[in-house]
Amino acid sequence: MTHNIHGQPLWTLILVVIILLCQSTWLFLDGRKRGYRYWFWSLWGLIQCPFPLLFYLIFARKVFRSKP
Template sequence: MSDKELFLLLLPVLIPVLLTQSILLFIDAKKKGSYPWFWGIWGLIQVPTPTLCYLLFVVWPYKRKQKRS
């Protein structure tokens, strides 16, 4: 199996995963007021790094801030 064939087999799985990640990051970032377009576009480019960084830099600080209030 060549690289091109493997890519064509993975494409139908990869596209929905990237779109779903991007949409969910965008919606949640919009709710939290944290650069939704940045997170949405980055979510379209690769997986799972944007989600992990989003959790680390947006979600956890947001939850800490909510607990202090």
């Protein structure tokens, strides 16, 4: 017997929750370490994936900037 929530297996819901919690925790810890708006990034990371992580890397960390 498998448990379904809105037609999805229970393990998919658990996987999504784990991914969102990991993403949010990393955004919070890295944002606090670097002095960015860590509450904003972590709350946004709890409700959506992967856009908060991508936007954080592009706009806050500036990972893709050109090096002199």
